Amino acid sequence: MLWLAAGLVVAAASGAAASSHRLTGQSAPDFALKATSGTNFRLSEYRGEVVLLTFWGSRCGQCPAQLSAVSRLVDTYGAAGLAALAVNVDDDQLAAAEFAVAHPVSFPVLLDPDKAVAKAYRVDNLPMLLLIDRAGIVRHVHRDHRSGDDKAWLARIRQLLDE
Amino acid sequence: MPRRAVIAAGLLLALGLLPTHAAEPEKLSLTRVQDLHYGDVLFTTFVGNDFEALTRLESYTQWKLMPHHQGEAALLAGGLYLQLGMHNEAGRRFESLLTADVPASVKSRAWFYLARVWYARGYHDRALQALSRIEGALEPAEAAERVHLQANALMHLERHDEAITLLGGWKSSSSWLQYARFNLGVALVRSDRLADGARWLDAVGSIQTADEELLALKDKANLALGFAWLQAGQAESAMPMLMRVRLNGPQSSRALLGLGWALAATGRNEEALSPWLELHDRNLLDAAVQEAYLAVPYAFAQLGAHGQAAEYYEAALESFATERGNIDTAIARIREGSLMRQLVGAEDAVSPQRGWFWQLTELPDAPESRYLYPILAGHDFQEGLKNYRDLAYLGSTLSRWDENMAVYGDMIDTRETAYGERIPRVDGLLSSDALAATEASRKQVEGRFNDIVNLQDVAALGTPEQRAQWQRVLQIEAGLAAAPDDEGTAAAREKLELVKGVLYWDLHQAFRERLYQQRRALRELDKALTEANTRWLRVQQARATAPVTTGDYADRIDTLTQRLATLRTRLGAAAEAQQNLLADIAVHELEAQRQRLADYEIQARFSLAAIYDRAAEAPAGQGGP
Amino acid sequence: MKRITSLGLPLLAALACMAGSVLAADAAGADAPPDTRALDEEIQAIKKDVVDLNRDLFILEEELLFPANTQVAVFLSMDVGDFFALDTVELRVDDKQVAKHLYTPREAEALLKGGVQRLYLGNLRVGEHELVALFTGKGPQGQDYSRGAQVRFEKSVGAKYLELKISDRQSRRQPEFVIRDWE
Numbered sequence: 001m002l003w004l005a006a007g008l009v010v011a012a013a014s015g016a017a018a019s020s021h022r023l024t025g026q027s028a029p030d031f032a033l034k035a036t037s038g039t040n041f042r043l044s045e046y047r048g049e050v051v052l053l054t055f056w057g058s059r060c061g062q063c064p065a066q067l068s069a070v071s072r073l074v075d076t077y078g079a080a081g082l083a084a085l086a087v088n089v090d091d092d093q094l095a096a097a098e099f100a101v102a103h104p105v106s107f108p109v110l111l112d113p114d115k116a117v118a119k120a121y122r123v124d125n126l127p128m129l130l131l132i133d134r135a136g137i138v139r140h141v142h143r144d145h146r147s148g149d150d151k152a153w154l155a156r157i158r159q160l161l162d163e
Numbered sequence: 164m165p166r167r168a169v170i171a172a173g174l175l176l177a178l179g180l181l182p183t184h185a186a187e188p189e190k191l192s193l194t195r196v197q198d199l200h201y202g203d204v205l206f207t208t209f210v211g212n213d214f215e216a217l218t219r220l221e222s223y224t225q226w227k228l229m230p231h232h233q234g235e236a237a238l239l240a241g242g243l244y245l246q247l248g249m250h251n252e253a254g255r256r257f258e259s260l261l262t263a264d265v266p267a268s269v270k271s272r273a274w275f276y277l278a279r280v281w282y283a284r285g286y287h288d289r290a291l292q293a294l295s296r297i298e299g300a301l302e303p304a305e306a307a308e309r310v311h312l313q314a315n316a317l318m319h320l321e322r323h324d325e326a327i328t329l330l331g332g333w334k335s336s337s338s339w340l341q342y343a344r345f346n347l348g349v350a351l352v353r354s355d356r357l358a359d360g361a362r363w364l365d366a367v368g369s370i371q372t373a374d375e376e377l378l379a380l381k382d383k384a385n386l387a388l389g390f391a392w393l394q395a396g397q398a399e400s401a402m403p404m405l406m407r408v409r410l411n412g413p414q415s416s417r418a419l420l421g422l423g424w425a426l427a428a429t430g431r432n433e434e435a436l437s438p439w440l441e442l443h444d445r446n447l448l449d450a451a452v453q454e455a456y457l458a459v460p461y462a463f464a465q466l467g468a469h470g471q472a473a474e475y476y477e478a479a480l481e482s483f484a485t486e487r488g489n490i491d492t493a494i495a496r497i498r499e500g501s502l503m504r505q506l507v508g509a510e511d512a513v514s515p516q517r518g519w520f521w522q523l524t525e526l527p528d529a530p531e532s533r534y535l536y537p538i539l540a541g542h543d544f545q546e547g548l549k550n551y552r553d554l555a556y557l558g559s560t561l562s563r564w565d566e567n568m569a570v571y572g573d574m575i576d577t578r579e580t581a582y583g584e585r586i587p588r589v590d591g592l593l594s595s596d597a598l599a600a601t602e603a604s605r606k607q608v609e610g611r612f613n614d615i616v617n618l619q620d621v622a623a624l625g626t627p628e629q630r631a632q633w634q635r636v637l638q639i640e641a642g643l644a645a646a647p648d649d650e651g652t653a654a655a656r657e658k659l660e661l662v663k664g665v666l667y668w669d670l671h672q673a674f675r676e677r678l679y680q681q682r683r684a685l686r687e688l689d690k691a692l693t694e695a696n697t698r699w700l701r702v703q704q705a706r707a708t709a710p711v712t713t714g715d716y717a718d719r720i721d722t723l724t725q726r727l728a729t730l731r732t733r734l735g736a737a738a739e740a741q742q743n744l745l746a747d748i749a750v751h752e753l754e755a756q757r758q759r760l761a762d763y764e765i766q767a768r769f770s771l772a773a774i775y776d777r778a779a780e781a782p783a784g785q786g787g788p
Numbered sequence: 789m790k791r792i793t794s795l796g797l798p799l800l801a802a803l804a805c806m807a808g809s810v811l812a813a814d815a816a817g818a819d820a821p822p823d824t825r826a827l828d829e830e831i832q833a834i835k836k837d838v839v840d841l842n843r844d845l846f847i848l849e850e851e852l853l854f855p856a857n858t859q860v861a862v863f864l865s866m867d868v869g870d871f872f873a874l875d876t877v878e879l880r881v882d883d884k885q886v887a888k889h890l891y892t893p894r895e896a897e898a899l900l901k902g903g904v905q906r907l908y909l910g911n912l913r914v915g916e917h918e919l920v921a922l923f924t925g926k927g928p929q930g931q932d933y934s935r936g937a938q939v940r941f942e943k944s945v946g947a948k949y950l951e952l953k954i955s956d957r958q959s960r961r962q963p964e965f966v967i968r969d970w971e
């Protein structure tokens with residue numbers, strides 16, 4: 001079962017760059033951040049949905065591609081309960097806001113200039129994507145983004161949406 | 164999640180627990196929250212954290228933190244239990260709560276919501292009981308739904324005539340009416356009152372609407388009526404009904420099938436081919452299409468085109484066999500629990516027993532498991548799925564507690580050590596007379612001080628030497644007083660007078676100052692004593708509220724840890740059972756589909772065999788395989 | 789589903805089956821579907837036990853971490869007539885930040901509906917303390933708004949509750965902090 005499985009030590013799956021992370025199997029730490037739109041968003045309000053939480057910076061080369069991939073997934077599976085939140089860790093919020101305007105996505109882009117949330121999530125790489133299940137548990141963590149990664153995520157996402 | 168919040172708000176509004184917005188363009192009236200903690204529970208509910216809200220509500224109730232809201236809190240608890248799917252508990256709460264103290268409208272609404280949940284869960288009799296407890300009027304929308312609910316429950320319990328009576332006299336303009344008419348029509352037909360039922364179904368089948376939901380209902384009504392006529396052998400009446408069903412709607416396949424039958428039944432086999440051939444091109448997973456695979460060759464055979472009939476039968480056999488094979492595989496996989504792995508192709512070793520219930524309709528690229536589509540939308544399945552998800556959520560909540568328990572255990576150990584040192588000391592101090600003794604001393608000192616003031620006993624405040632001297636002077640004075648009155652004595656007395664005077668003068672001069680000092684000292688002593696007293700009380704109180712032994716906390720932690728473990732096991736077992744049940748539902752449906760295909764195969768074989776026989780008997784040149 | 793037994797019967801027999809399913813409408817359908825009730829009852833019982841356990845754990849946690857002697861709780865409520873979108877609230881006790889909360893639309897709405905948020909729960913020693921509170925938000929015309937308030941309070945033995953109310957009763961359209969001591 002879910003909680004038993006979380007307690008089990010599970011080897012990282014083969015395939016795309018799913019890596020081990022201290023938070024895997026743990027509750028995703030709750031937080032609230034302001035989005036580029038000015039509205040505040042809180043992670044725990046998404047309980048019941050599967051959440052793609054991604055950390056990115058405007059100077060990270062792979063990030064734009066990842067954000068687009070996530071956006072496509074949300075467009076397709078949004079109705080089935082998939083949501084996404086992108087957390088920007090730039091010191092310069094202006095750069096983040098400009099980027100958001102230049103690359104519109106179909107989910108909130110949040111600003112974490114203090115990097116408090118990034119720290120809570122032990123972000124050690126950009127981009128870093130976490131898959132959070134409907135009960136709020138971190139199930140998978142992906143670092144980096146190569147083309148075709150979203151196909152690998154798809155399998156896991158559908159599994160999580162099933163629950 | 165958002166839907167739940169809406170329901171919660173609706174429930175609270177219904178229960179009269181939300182502030183009503185005044186019609187006047189004034190500010191919102193102040194809510195009636197008189198206990199902060201009750202407000203906290205409301206906040207948590209409004210934000211949508213039902214489970215957390217209930218936890219806090221129960222905890223604050225136990226701590227008696229909401230004295231001004233006892234009735235409301237209990238009602239809210241009932242509502243939250245309802246929200247969380249614990250309708251037995253909700254029912255218990257509502258029953259004990261709905262006394263005369265609560266307004267009738269609140270009572271009625273509570274029963275209404277309860278009835279709704281029980282109906283959805285399949286407890287039709289309990290739903291009816293709850294509905295019967297409603298007194299007075301509901302809001303119009305709720306009143307309409309209430310009638311609809313009652314009628315449905317009656318029909319589920321096969322009490323058709325009561326349903327007929329209920330619905331027959333109901334006038335309403337809401338869409339609930341259409342649903343009710345449909346159900347009534349169906350109920351009448353099933354009670355062999357076709358003519359009556361037809362009237363109602365026809366009414367629904369002829370509504371003018373653009374609403375998608377109502378259009379779907381209209382299709383269902385026409386379909387049901389068409390088939391009812393067909394079954395009664397009145398094909399002519401059936402045809403116009405079936406032709407009303409939308410060609411691109413969800414009921415179109417069955418309507419086409421029925422239309423073909425109506426035509427065939429009146430001997431118009433060639434015309435019957437038209438809808439059936441249309442069906443033949445559609446997806447074989449549809450039961451109507453499967454039947455069309457047999458209906459088409461049947462028509463050909465009726466028309467004498469046995470060659471074509473045979474071809475179609477053979478094609479049907481092939482398709483059915485393939486399809487049956489697919490279903491067999493799906494059944495096997497579900498039983499194995501590995502359909503999931505197949506679906507997503509992941510080698511993730513995290514629990515193979517995952518849910519495979521999938522909102523297929525939401526996806527553009529549905530996998531082969533669309534066999535399951537009919538049951539996924541089904542009520543039993545959806546309820547079961549909800550249970551499964553609830554259990555998963557609860558499980559993760561308990562997991563979090565598990566982590567905390569270890570921490571608390573450590574805290575207790577640390578405290579135990581600290582308490583172990585301090586408590587005996589504190590107890591020793593508290594049980595000693597220290598404070599009382601000090602107070603007694605103070606009283607004494609004050610008494611003495613007052614005496615000095617009253618008697619103006621200047622000597623008392625002198626330095627030790629002065630007091631000693633004074634004593635000496637008094638002694639000598641006394642001695643001289645007793646001595647005979649001669650010159651020597653007189654001289655001595657004079658001298659003494661002098662010394663005494665000087666001494667007295669010194670003492671007197673200093674008296675006021677010293678008095679003032681003494682007073683101040685006394686006051687400071689008072690202050691210190693008051694503080695000591697307060698602190699004493701605080702220590703007493705703290706000591707009283709500290710656990711009798713920290714062993715008390717340790718015991719609680721132990722007990723709770725055990726309960727956690729037991730509950731998690733039960734949760735796991737229930738989730739497993741729920742999964743199996745869902746699998747059973749799916750397999751049951753799949754087996755039904757499989758059986759139907761098998762029956763059709765047999766039918767096709769017989770028909771094909773008959774054609775071959777016929778060809779064999781026929782003189783050469785006629786017909787043929 | 790009925791078995792089609794012979795060629796003689798036209799497929800109208802199958803029709804009866806189809807009609808049956810069509811006319812089943814909402815009713816509980818096919819022969820002997822799996823019984824869900826027993827499991828449903830068990831699941832309800834388990835859920836209730838979880839609620840009870842959760843309550844007991846909550847009680848233990850708060851009694852352990854925030855015993856009444858030292859407990860201080862600060863609550864936030866709103867009483868504003870005109871539209872005011874709350875954005876953030878910050879709390880400082882004795883010059884140390886103890887809470888900073890960003891409000892989502894859902895949370896702001898919950899406050900407007902009359903909910904009271906338990907913003908801060910902590911421990912303080914007996915004696916005098918200072919609380920400073922700041923809130924920011926947007927007014928009816930979208931203008932940025934920022935206000936603060938300060939209070940000194942005495943912590944004695946027994947839990948201490950303070951309520952911060954964002955209110956515009958004093959001066960219309962001008963939300964202010966009103967601090968109330970509940971003990």
